[in-house]
Amino acid sequence: MRTSSPCASRELRIAGMPAAGYLRHDPRLSHQLLGHVAGGGEPRGATMPCGASRREAAEVIRGCLELVAVALQGGTAVEVPDRLRARIGDWAAEGVDLEAVQHATHLGFRFVLDLLGRRATGADSRAMVVAGQRLAEVLDRLVTAFTGSYLRELRAQGNARDDAGGQLASALIAGDAGPAQLRGSGFATADAYAVLALGVATETGDDAAVRDEHEARRRLRRMRMELAAGRGGPAPALLGPEGGTVLLAEDRLEDAAAADLLDRLQRAAGVPLLGTVVHALTDEVPAATKDAHTLLDLAQRLYRPAGLYRMADLAVEYQITRPGPGRRRLAAVLDPLRAQPELLNTLVVHLRNDRNRQRTSRALHIHTNTIDHRMRRIAQHTGLDPMNMDGLWYLRAAIVAHTYETGADPALMPELPAAGR
Structure with a gap:
């Protein structure tokens, strides 16, 4: 909530003259202010729109001085004019840094306050x-209005970029992306893709933050921002919260x-x-794309830890899970245990604990001798x-096959060791 300043309803006078007069009666003030905030050319760190930077900066300065003059006269606080918001939106679209705009704005206000201070007497x-x-x-x-203009423009640009990236990714995944679309997409293209x-x-999966829809939307936004900020430029993508x-x-x-x-997306x-x-x-x-998502489903169902996996990392598991007589034969190895679920459960837990009897004992609340007996x-x-x-x-492979063959709980799939290990 905004509160009124002292003497808000009265026009301020400094050295016996209306303070607003120091801003309005000097036609050179906007040019002096422009030179001050631009440091002889442009706001520090900025890249102003080519061909019109000083004219547009002078336009913004005049608009800001009008707002200051109204405030010094004790007038009702007015909203930032649409023309100022539009100009700042143009700068956002053309790549002018928000930090540079804010820096220049603060410099300008210090300049005005210093100007009034030089005119003031001891009684003021x-x-x-x-x-x-x-x-x-x-x-x-x-500052609030300028930041809002930037955020609206950046959101619009981000949505447009996401749409373009999604369209290109969809076309590539469907096999419909022609040479002209690839060249005109604005995304880096090549003869091969990862x-x-x-x-x-x-x-x-049981983490409340993962399931929360609000957190999922935030996660998606952060991943998209990180993807757009990649060192090699943004990549075409189809992303969702999961x-x-x-x-x-x-x-x-x-x-x-x-x-x-x-790694960067995970941190984001x-x-x-x-x-x-x-x-x-x-x-x-x-x-x-189909193969990559098949591998992803396999890694998730195998409860693999976070990280990057290639076909070579999951080749044995991948082959075991392919439908056919081999998978059925492997799954049948566990048929004698179906009537004794405590044995199958003990086997799975023990293998997932890398056959550590103490950990399995704690997990199942049974004695280590019971594990040996089972x-x-x-x-x-x-x-x-x-x-x-x-x-x-053989038993590890049978558990993987059993899970895919029967649709059993994915937790019944311990990690397979490397062949021959």
Whole structure:
């Protein structure tokens, strides 16, 4: 809530003259002020619109001085004129830094306050206090309005960029992106792409912040901002709160760009992310996208920790999960345990704990001797000894196949060791 300054209803006088007169009676003031805030040319750090920068800056300065004059006369505080908001919006669209605009605005107000201070006498101390308060109120209105203009423009640009990136990504994924569309898209293009499928790590699925819709929208916004700020420029993408697809143009089929982007997106999102990457030539992007998301689904269902995965990292699991007689035969290995769920559950928990008897004991609230007894019973029923490396590998593979074959709880899928380990 805004409060009225002391003497707000009276015109301020300094050295016996209306304070507003010092601003309105000197036709050179706006030019002096322009030179002051521009440092001889432009606001520090700014890149003003070419060809009209000084004229437009002078226009903004005159508009600001009018607001200050009204305040010094004790008039009712007025809103920032639409023409000023529009001009600042133009600067935002043309790349002028908001920091430079705000810096110049503060410089201008200090200039005006110093001007009044040089005219003031010893009897004007109270008037100078009120002048500072009124100028501060006008400055607050201007900074708020200018920042709002920038935010509206940036949101509009971001939405347009997201739409363009989404359209290009959709076209590439559908195999409909022609050479003309690629060249005119404004996005970096190449003969090959790293197709990055993104998703929230399954281990965070019970996290309230992950499920909260408001937090999900924030997560999406932060990921889009990070994607747009990439060192190599933005990439075409289809993103949602739970992840999506990003297409990274590549000259060489390497994973470095995908790994770096996943790391930055994960920090921006604030939650652990899984990423799977498949490399493809442009006309192979549709098939690569399908493969990348198949791998992502597999990594999530396997409860893999956050990070980037390639086909080589999940090749064995991927092959095991393919429908067919091999998967059915593997899944059938666990049929003898279906009537004894405590054995199957103990096997899964024990394998997920890397066969650490103490951790499994704590997780299941049973004695370590009970674990050993159940492992022996599993060996008797299945013919595979979980304490033997060959039996261990076969049982792990059987659990993966069983989960896909029966649609069982994905938690029933411990991590498979590397072949031969």
